[in-house]
Amino acid sequence: MSSTSDKVVLLLGNPNVGKSSLYNALTGGSARVANYPGLTVERKSGQLLPELSSDLKVSIVDTPGTYSVSARSAEEQIAIRALLGLRGEPTPDALIVVLDAGQLSRCLYLTLELLELRIKTVLAINMIDEVDGLDLEALEKSLGVPCVGTNATTGQGVPELAERLRAELRAERPPLPKLHVPYGPEIIRALDRVSDALPEAWLGASASVERKRALAQFALGSIDAEDELEDVPDELRARVAEVRADSEDLDLAIVSARYQAIDEVLAQISSPQATRRARASERVDRFLLHPLLGTLTFIIVMTTVFQALFVGADPAISALESLVGWLQELTEELLPEGIVRDFLSQGIIGGVGNVIVFLPQICLLFLFMGILEDSGYMARIAYLADRIMRSLGLHGRAFVPMLSGFACAVPAILSTRTLERRRDRLLTMMVVPLMTCSARLPVYSLIIAALFPVTAFGLPVQGLLLLAMYLFALFTALLAAFVLSRTVLHGPSVPLLLELPAYRMPKVKPLLQVVKRKAGQFLQEAGGTILVATVVLWALLSFPRVSEDACTASSDAVLFVDSHTFDQPLTNESKSAAEGTAAAEAANGTAAAEAANGTAAAEAANGTAAAEAPEGLCPAPITQSYGGRISKALEPALAPLGFDWKIGTGILGAFAAREVFVSTLALVYGIEGDDEEAEGPLRDKLRAERHADGSPVYTPLMGLSLMVFFALACQCVSTLAVIRRETGGFKYPLFVFGYMTALAYGASFLVYQGGRALGF
Amino acid sequence: MTLADLEIGTEARIESVGGARAFRRRLLELGLVPGTSVTLVRQAPFGDPLELRARGSVLSIRRAEAETVHVSIP
Incomplete structure (x- = not known):
């Protein structure tokens, strides 16, 4: 047949x-x-x-x-x-x-x-x-x-x-299984009462008594006042509650009867208790779950994973950025100047670049997660981290997503899928964007280098400040997890129940298949949103276009009224450079000599910087854009934080990716050149910038307020796009954006106003 | 006595399982039914959660839940 x-x-x-x-x-x-x-x-x-x-x-x-x-x-x-x-x-x-x-x-x-x-x-x-x-x-x-x-x-x-x-x-029909559980009359009666209330859809065309009872088993085993099941008719729900109330401990009776039947079968055949692999696993666990050695191994493994994400992905990221940069230059050479060229180069190619730049970290993270999962160590991570994570209202398995948030929130949010419960996934997604991701570093490094001394009172101020920013964000994230798990995402607490499977050697091919699939899913599901958001931001900061005729006559300032209206969102050269130096500073606790050179040179140029500002003659086009106008309109709201509309424009630009703050600010101040070239002059500009009354705009206090703002605000459309994708709606991304912005505004307000009150 | 009171490495026999319904059901379904022998293998750093072995598999539950599992040493 x-x-x-x-x-x-x-x-x-x-x-x-x-x-x-x-x-x-x-x-x-x-x-x-x-x-x-x-x-x-x-x-x-x-x-x-x-x-x-x-x-x-x-x-x-x-x-x-x-x-x-x-x-x-x-x-x-x-x-x-x-x-x-x-x-x-x-x-x-x-x-x-x-x-x-x-x-x-x-x-x-x-x-x-x-x-x-x-x-x-x-x-x-x-x-x-x-x-x-x-x-x-x-x-x-x-x-x-x-x-x-x-x-x-x-x-x-x-x-x-x-x-x-x-x-x-x-075969016509399944054979009758020999193994069947001799349930007592009381259980049978309970099952039949429940099966009378089963919905038609579950039963199908013709359900035998046995099948009905099996479905009643599902209902009795699953439905209670606290379940989170879908499509359960009220009638069935009520019947289950009724039947359960009438009988004594059906769960125990049913499960025990089943295990009794199983034990009888296994008693007839010789079945080994522990396999060789289980015994070998137990020996490995004596080391890997040892209170001291196991914890040490745990720290080493997690550091390796984190280091690989943070640093290991960099060459690939740089290569992708160079490729995008090359394509942009090519487009600009091939096409005649104008809006189409800018749209293609800055909007589309820049936007695609903004999507693919996440791929190296996504691939690496899923590779590591796959290895941890397939080897059996992920369950041990959950076991070892449970005590700490529980106090935050999180599952032990959330440890790896939380940790990878320090590299980038996007892969971290994608990796929350390994958490079984929706509530755990949501809570982790709500908190991960608070972790200090690598895109915040260029912002910190610009502000710290421009506004703070390398050392003071014999202390490496810049390095310590960076370290303080990391700790501040971590503390806030933990606090947010603690609060959210007890308020917005309050749910029935589910006790931990982990299986620690025997260790196994992960296999390469399935691992690579998963990595490929995850990368594809990201491009397919989140790529479009990120691209569109990048193009919208580009448009906001590029339109309306300033008439160039109005400027050509005025001065050399025209030089910077060119196509670089929105200097593509990929500025990772400066990012990785900053990581190299600033992260090292934080780690060593000593200010790198390099930073000192930068500031010394900058100070030498300081005196002349103020004189060159050509804003009155021919303002940088970005300042005339819708984005610039929005920022001007918002200035009264930004003033209490110590920010002016120019910083506001930078913050707006930073939505494409946080590090874009640096290049957007450079555009606002009409500084040309790529990020590395622009950073020195930009620092000087920031130091020279004055309020109408002659007082400096960029004071250390304002710098601190700005860093606090960046630490807490969800300045990242990509993060919001993947949260929307993972939660299937706008509710949670809007919530994340709302609560983080409120947190950022409040904290910056306190820092700036508090600092002023204290006389800084 | 409860599972949480066991000394590390001790094997005991499960007398009864308590706790919230859904969790209790899952523990039973994993084979921790009365009469089954269970060993407390070790505890995680900070003394929680606990690692158990029963029916050839290794499980981890928290101390609070282990306290609802009554055991006897044969």
């Missing part, structure tokens, strides 16, 4: 049983990856390899690893939906349940729940090579379902698994 229509086979199993490897062995690794509707959980599906499928067409649908069908959240509900073919999922023709040969009793629990649904099932007893003397025939006999020993990494047993699957698919 051959079939032309696709057979659908669901792949199910506990976490860490090698389900992904088996999926790859069955499908050759090809996958159509999409998200489950409304959830940030990946749904992978692919065709069973032709050599395995014979004349059948079989599509394999992977499901998230789960210990049980019962669910508490919409994420955990995926399994039951896939099993019942709800919410657009195809109704499965058969199941492959993947079990860890060394963890049979726990894996059989899920198997038992699935068998109760009476769907054709084949069991893959995976990692069979790691156990000695497991009698598969005896197991199959006592379960009454096909059992095939597999080693998904080598492909051992996969052809046989496919053969047994084909036989099941061709």
Whole structure:
């Protein structure tokens, strides 16, 4: 018998049983990856390899690893939906349940729940090579379902698994499993009462008594006053509550009955208790979870990951920036001067550059996360970091996303998908943008170098100040997490329940596949938004265009009324330069000599700087732009922070990326040249800038207020774009923007006004 | 006595499991049903969470939840 229509086979199993490897062995690794509707959980599906499928067409649908069908959240509900073919999922023709040969009793629990649904099932007893003397025939006999020993990494047993699957698919109906749980009359009565209230959609056309009871099991196991399930009719909810109130401890009775049945089966066959790998793992954990050595290793691993993100991504970022810069120059050479040229060069190419510049860090972060996850160390991170993270209202697994926020919030936010609960993901996303990302460094370094002495009272002021900014932001982020987890994102606290899986060597190919997929997803899902936002910002700061005729007559100042209206948002040369010096300063606690040279030279030029300001004659075009006008209109609101409209324009420009503050400010002051060339003259300009009454605009106090503002404000459209993408709406990005701006404004206000009151 | 009172390395038998319903259900489903033997393997730095071994798998739960699991030493 051959079939032309696709057979659908669901792949199910506990976490860490090698389900992904088996999926790859069955499908050759090809996958159509999409998200489950409304959830940030990946749904992978692919065709069973032709050599395995014979004349059948079989599509394999992977499901998230789960210990049980019962669910508490919409994420955990995926399994039951896939099993019942709800919410657009195809109704499965058969199941492959993947079990860890060394963890049979726990894996059989899920198997038992699935068998109760009476769907054709084949069991893959995976990692069979790691156990000695497991009698598969005896197991199959006592379960009454096909059992095939597999080693998904080598492909051992996969052809046989496919053969047994084909036989099941061709069969009329599933065989009656021998393993069935002798539930007592009280449980049966409870199940039947619940099954009367089950919605039609769950039951399908014709549901047997057994299937109805199995669905009642799901309802009884999942629904309670605190669950976060979707699509549960009120009637069913009420019935479950009623039945539960009438019986004594159904949870215990049902789960115990199941484990009793499992233990009886396992008693008949010889099943090993601990595998070689589990024993080896325990020896490794003696070191890696040792209170002292383990903590030390943890710190080393995390430092390595962070260092790689912070510094290791730099060559790739610089290369991408050079490429974008080259393309911009090429466009400007090839096309005639004018708005089209500027739009292409500054708007489009600059905008695309603003998107791809994130790729190196995204790829690196997901590579590391993949290694940590696949090796089994991620669970240890969650275990070791739980005590600290818990006090902030965060899950231990949020540690890596939080840490990578110090490099860049964009990959950090993307990586929150590894957190299972929506609330944990949201909370982490709300707080990560407060971490001092590398794009803030060029801003700090400009302000610190321009307004603060290298040393004072024998202390390296500049380095200490930078360190203080890092600590200040970290403290604020932790405080924000603490407050948000108890207010806006207050939810039922879910106790920690972690499995510490046995260690395993990560495999290169699947790791690279994940990295590729994540990069693609970012480009596809967030790239467009970032591009559009960059173009809008470019337009804001470039229009209306100043009539050049009005200026040509006036002076040489025309020189800077050229196409560099919005000097592309990629200014990482200055960023990386700043990282190099400023970060080193912070680390060493000593002001680098380089900075001293810069300031000395700048001071020499200081006297002349003020005289050159040509604003009266021919103002820089950016000052006439809509952006400039908006900033002027906002000046009364900025004044209490010590900012004038020119800084306001810089802040506006910085939305494209924080470091753009430096180049935008340079444009406002009509300074030409790339960032490195511009930074020296810009510093002089800032020092020379005077209020109408002759007092300096840029005082150290104002500089501090500006840095505090940058530390706390969400000056980054890319961050907001990925938050929108990950949360599926504008609510959370608007909230992040709102609360961070309020925080930034308030803190800068306090710093500036407080400082003034104290006489600074 | 509770799981949290066990000395490190001690094996005990689960008598009863308490705590919030959903969490309790999940603990039971992971095989921590009464009668199962469980070993306290170690505790994380700062004394929390705890690492347990039961039915061949290694789990971690916090001290607060471990206090709801009553055990006896055979």
